Amino acid sequence: MATQDDRFLRACRRAAVRPTPVWFMRQAGRYMPEYRAVRARFSLLDIVRRPDLCVEVTLQPVRRLGVDAAILFSDISVLFEGLGVPFELQEGVGPVVPQPVRTGEAVERLDPGGVVERLPFVMESIRLLRRELRVPLIGFAGAPFTLASYLVEGGPSRTFAETKRLMHGDAGLWHALMERLTSAVESFARAQVEAGAQAIQLFDSWVGALAPADFDERVAPHLRRLVAALRQTGVPVIYFGVDTGGLLERIAALEPTVVGLDWRVDLGEAWRRVGYDRAVQGNLDPSVLRAPWPLVERRARQVLDAAAGRPGHVFNLGHGVLPDTDPAVLARLVEWVHEQTAGAQAPGAAPPAGGAS
Ligand code: CP3
Numbered sequence: 185m186a187t188q189d190d191r192f193l194r195a196c197r198r199a200a201v202r203p204t205p206v207w208f209m210r211q212a213g214r215y216m217p218e219y220r221a222v223r224a225r226f227s228l229l230d231i232v233r234r235p236d237l238c239v240e241v242t243l244q245p246v247r248r249l250g251v252d253a254a255i256l257f258s259d260i261s262v263l264f265e266g267l268g269v270p271f272e273l274q275e276g277v278g279p280v281v282p283q284p285v286r287t288g289e290a291v292e293r294l295d296p297g298g299v300v301e302r303l304p305f306v307m308e309s310i311r312l313l314r315r316e317l318r319v320p321l322i323g324f325a326g327a328p329f330t331l332a333s334y335l336v337e338g339g340p341s342r343t344f345a346e347t348k349r350l351m352h353g354d355a356g357l358w359h360a361l362m363e364r365l366t367s368a369v370e371s372f373a374r375a376q377v378e379a380g381a382q383a384i385q386l387f388d389s390w391v392g393a394l395a396p397a398d399f400d401e402r403v404a405p406h407l408r409r410l411v412a413a414l415r416q417t418g419v420p421v422i423y424f425g426v427d428t429g430g431l432l433e434r435i436a437a438l439e440p441t442v443v444g445l446d447w448r449v450d451l452g453e454a455w456r457r458v459g460y461d462r463a464v465q466g467n468l469d470p471s472v473l474r475a476p477w478p479l480v481e482r483r484a485r486q487v488l489d490a491a492a493g494r495p496g497h498v499f500n501l502g503h504g505v506l507p508d509t510d511p512a513v514l515a516r517l518v519e520w521v522h523e524q525t526a527g528a529q530a531p532g533a534a535p536p537a538g539g540a541s
Pocket of ligand 1: 208209210211212213214223228255256257258259260261273274275276277278279324387389504
């Protein structure tokens, strides 16, 4: 195996590392010409199902951007195939489930026991990638609430009306659904770690739609069990959701290794609320990448200043790269963060005063 630059993994563990590691959610995708060239010939699911293509697309941003971690190319909806649920990925829309899961019979048809057998190509891609990569490989899965939202709504939603109707109206059925999804995510993520994934990110993209009381009663018990089980594998567990400003203390209480922050919170304040015993990841607004460079630099500087040189910051965006982002700006940002943080932190040193550069 190639020697690894593991500053990303060490930062997840809150070791003092220089420079600050950087990777981007959705770092592989349509904003890259080489990705579009592959997508012109193959569907997204073809790419996911063919390890040779999956490896190529996962490596594209590592080569072009110089990021400190790779994320397996896949999609959260791939787990629906693992559960035996028919779905489509519609361009410009996202995952669509033609027969939504809203009844006891539909929940019982979900088959968490078959997930690993139905998705052997994912583990094969991970094994192949580990031979090629010199940076750590992040595996991932959708988290139970976000997966449930697609299954119950039948597709993307703004209000999550059907999901909440079920969650509020039939607690027994809701918990049965969450239990099956939790088991499925657990076995899928474990299999990814066994195949060689060195960290797991749980994407709970839509959890910010929940009232805190619903998070506490209807979602957190399942997440707590899931995070604890995944931490037993020994790899860092990153929990990320969008619009989680009202839930940060609750998310920290799940005890993920790393809390992913979206851009709506100030990273310094958010880290204080999460607690310095957790690493944090984030949180530049992805839309800023389309601004003139001086503003990109100013906003990135503000993220670094908010992190104040504390051990345990992984630089990232507050959500995925937008399709109209210039890859050259992302590459420049990686280089800039590395330069700015090359000498910023010494083990045991007091964090520099905010605003220092
Ligand atoms: O580089 C990476 O980050 C790995 C690849 C990745 C994809 N999806 C590929 C993809 C990852 C980590 C995901 C996760 C994912 N998928 C999430 C969680 C992260 C987030 O953005 O909140 C969610 C909610 C999905 C569901 C999904 N899949 C959506 C909403 C879309 C967008 C629909 C569209 O066409 O705009 C997809 C499709 C998708 N998944 C694309 C990519 C690169 C779009 C490009 C394409 O079709 O080739």
